[in-house]
Amino acid sequence: MFSYEFMRNAFAAGTIIAIICGIMGVFVIARNMSFLTHTLSEIGFSGAAFGVFAGWAPLNGMLLFTVVSSVIVGQLSARSERREAATSAISALFIGMGILFLSLANKNASYATSILFGSVIGISAGDVQQMLWLSLLVLLVVFVIYRFLKFDSFDHTGARVKGLWTNTLSVTFLVLLALSVSVAAQIVGSLLIFILLTLPAATAKYFAHTVGGMMVLAIALALIGVWSGLTLSYVTNYPVSFFIAAIEAIFYFIALGWQKLQTAE
Amino acid sequence: MMAAPILKLEHLGVTFPNHPVFSDLNLTIRQGEFWSIVGKNGVGKTTLMRTVLHQLRPTHGQVAYLPTTNAVKIGYVPQFRNIDADYPLTIRDFVGLNLTGWKWPWLSRQERSKVQTILKRTGLEAIANRPIGQASGGEKQKAYLAQALVEAPNLLILDESTASLDPVTKTELLDLVIELNESLQLTVLFVTHDIPMARKYSSQYLMLTPNGTEQGPISGLTQEKVWEGENV
Numbered sequence: 001m002f003s004y005e006f007m008r009n010a011f012a013a014g015t016i017i018a019i020i021c022g023i024m025g026v027f028v029i030a031r032n033m034s035f036l037t038h039t040l041s042e043i044g045f046s047g048a049a050f051g052v053f054a055g056w057a058p059l060n061g062m063l064l065f066t067v068v069s070s071v072i073v074g075q076l077s078a079r080s081e082r083r084e085a086a087t088s089a090i091s092a093l094f095i096g097m098g099i100l101f102l103s104l105a106n107k108n109a110s111y112a113t114s115i116l117f118g119s120v121i122g123i124s125a126g127d128v129q130q131m132l133w134l135s136l137l138v139l140l141v142v143f144v145i146y147r148f149l150k151f152d153s154f155d156h157t158g159a160r161v162k163g164l165w166t167n168t169l170s171v172t173f174l175v176l177l178a179l180s181v182s183v184a185a186q187i188v189g190s191l192l193i194f195i196l197l198t199l200p201a202a203t204a205k206y207f208a209h210t211v212g213g214m215m216v217l218a219i220a221l222a223l224i225g226v227w228s229g230l231t232l233s234y235v236t237n238y239p240v241s242f243f244i245a246a247i248e249a250i251f252y253f254i255a256l257g258w259q260k261l262q263t264a265e
Numbered sequence: 266m267m268a269a270p271i272l273k274l275e276h277l278g279v280t281f282p283n284h285p286v287f288s289d290l291n292l293t294i295r296q297g298e299f300w301s302i303v304g305k306n307g308v309g310k311t312t313l314m315r316t317v318l319h320q321l322r323p324t325h326g327q328v329a330y331l332p333t334t335n336a337v338k339i340g341y342v343p344q345f346r347n348i349d350a351d352y353p354l355t356i357r358d359f360v361g362l363n364l365t366g367w368k369w370p371w372l373s374r375q376e377r378s379k380v381q382t383i384l385k386r387t388g389l390e391a392i393a394n395r396p397i398g399q400a401s402g403g404e405k406q407k408a409y410l411a412q413a414l415v416e417a418p419n420l421l422i423l424d425e426s427t428a429s430l431d432p433v434t435k436t437e438l439l440d441l442v443i444e445l446n447e448s449l450q451l452t453v454l455f456v457t458h459d460i461p462m463a464r465k466y467s468s469q470y471l472m473l474t475p476n477g478t479e480q481g482p483i484s485g486l487t488q489e490k491v492w493e494g495e496n497v
Contacts, residue, residue: 030352146370151362154354158362158412161318161341208353209396212371259351 001234009123010187010240013131014226017184017196020135022219023142024180025201026211027173030153034202035084036073036174038194039091040181043069045190046098047182048115053105058115059130059182062190066178069094074174117241118189131183138176138183149173150211187226188241195241196222199248206255221251268295271337271420271452272317276326279312286312288325290478292471296419297450299443301463301483303491304473310456313473314341314424317454340413342406342426350398357393360384360411379415387411387441403434410438414445421445422454427462435459439466460488 001007028037044062051061073090114122142149152159152169160166177197185193200221201214208214229243270293278288286309294300302310315321317328318341330337348354361380367373372380384390387407392400397408406426413421423442427435443466445451457463463470463486470486472479479490 030349143370144368147365147367150370151365154352155346155348155359155362155412157343157346158409160320161343162363162365163319164365205351205353209394210353210355210358214353 001231005125006121006123007230007234009125009128010121010230011227012128013123014187014230015223016128016131016135017187018200018222018226019219020138020180021184021196022200022204022222023139023215024177025197025199025218025222026204026215027149027153028177028197029201029205031173033177034194034198036087037177037181037197039073039087039094040066040070040174040178041185041190041193042091042098043073043094044181044185044193045115046094046101048185048190049098049101049105052115053101059127059186062182062185063134063179065094066181067175070174070178071171074171114189115185116189116191117239118185118187118192123186127186131186134179134183138179141172141176145169145172154211187230188244192241192245195245195248196225199252200225203248203251203255206259221248225251268297268450270295270331273329273331274317274326275329277313277316277323277328278325279309279316279321280324287473287478290326292480294420294452294454296452297446298469299446299453299467300455301467301470301486302454302456302473303458303460303463303470303486305458305491308473308475310473311424314422314454314456317422337420338416338418340416340418340421342409342413342421342423344425344428346405346409348397348405352396352398354397355394356389356397356400356404356408356411357384359397359408360389360415363412363415383411383415386445387414403430403438406430406434406438407441410441418451420452420454422456424456425458427457427459435462442466460486460491 002011028034044066047062047065048058049061050065051058054061069090073087148159148164148169151162152164152166156166180197181190181193184196188196201218203221204214204217208217225244225247228247229240232238232243233240272292272294274290274292277290279286280288290313302313304310312321316323318339319328357380360383361372361376364372364376364379367376381390384393387410389404389407389411392404397405400408409426421442427438430438439462442453446453455463455467464483467483470480470483472486472491
């Protein structure tokens with residue numbers, strides 16, 4: 001399997017994605033942003049389609065759309081009572097735009113499928129390098145603002161009282177999330193990106209006792225999902241996103257069952 | 266000798282559109298005093314606390330910390346916190362969240378020792394590794410208090426923090442606060458509806474009514490006076 005360059009690239013990219021998603025996922029879950037993450041992935045689809053239309057690399061189109069829209073989404077959904085409605089409206093708009101860009105670009109359905117559901121064979125060494133730099137940037141910023149982000153994500157009331165710059169933190173986090181979405185979409189596709197950004201961390205929440213532990217476990221679960229998914233996809237020739245989605249969902253349901261058993265005791 | 270003032274409210278007033286909450290409020294709070302802030306719901310207690318915390322800009326007057334703004338460190342304990350029951354956040358972790366001065370993601374040895382000291386002082390040492398979501402109401406309030414105290418504040422605001430507690434837990438928590446108030450000269454603002462508790466623990470009171478404010482030594486505060494204030 002590793003004699004093929006595309007599989008080596010896919011494993012390298014998958015490993016980077018799993019680490020980023022494990023770390024960012026912990027904050028996505030703590031900040032109750034699963035739905036917003038889903039929307040960002042749809043915006044990512046639209047951006048990738050725009051990239052194709054404009055003759056850019058899809059990743060660059062994704063970066064442009066997700067980063068710009070993350071700031072707008074953050075402002076629009078600042079009030080929690082309108083968060084879901086605002087997010088749904090934006091999501092619908094961007095999916096529509098994505099379809100329009102693809103149609104204008106005269107690309108066939110298989111191109112749309114690879115943007116939406118990801119592709120293992122399309123990842124070059126250059127892509128891996130770009131993903132690595134973006135991921136390092138995300139990790140560096142998270143490292144620098146970690147204490148503030150942790151305080152604001154796990155105890156928003158306390159962070160506000162402390163006078164932390166919670167609005168700036170929120171926008172910064174959304175931009176980091178946008179970068180992570182763009183990176184992670186390379187393998188699982190824009191439609192299924194929220195799987196890796198939400199499920200491993202949501203599963204880890206039930207087993208870990210500390211935030212650091214949750215992060216390590218979320219990374220491990222994401223790595224297991226990505227590595228197994230890539231291997232199974234290689235062996236069976238079925239889509240990698242199906243395997244990753246199935247594995248992460250199984251982990252999550254096991255966690256829910258375990259939690260139920262614990263509560264029953 | 267009178268202790269030095271640490272907080273001065275001068276001609277303070279807050280007006281929401283077409284609705285004055287309070288006006289011309291003058292108050293001097295000195296180091297080591299224990300003030301109870303009383304008044305019925307909607308009279309502006311929370312608005313006053315938000316103004317004191319600089320979360321709300323006053324319409325008139327000013328809030329001044331003395332001798333300088335930076336000299337006064339505030340610890341704030343609200344009644345509720347939005348903390349998910351499943352969060353993998355131990356009581357120890359929760360208390361440490363308030364330590365944001367150090368650059369690394371993990372706590373330094375000195376910070377860990379600060380957390381340990383405050384856990385001991387608030388009687389949480391034995392359950393420090395329990396997830397905060399699984400703690401009882403009283404234990405949670407103690408953890409909120411410990412988090413507020415970990416940065417060694419000189420002004421502690423208890424914003425109806427005892428309202429949902431049973432009488433025994435309430436007494437336990439306030440015994441702890443008065444012990445800190447006496448031993449560390451910690452200034453306390455206690456927002457409450459519980460007049461007997463206010464009388465038991467405070468030295469002064471501020472009563473907000475729709476018609477104005479009243480303040481003085483705690484001996485002057487009676488349940489009847491609050492009822493009268495509520496009926497104005």
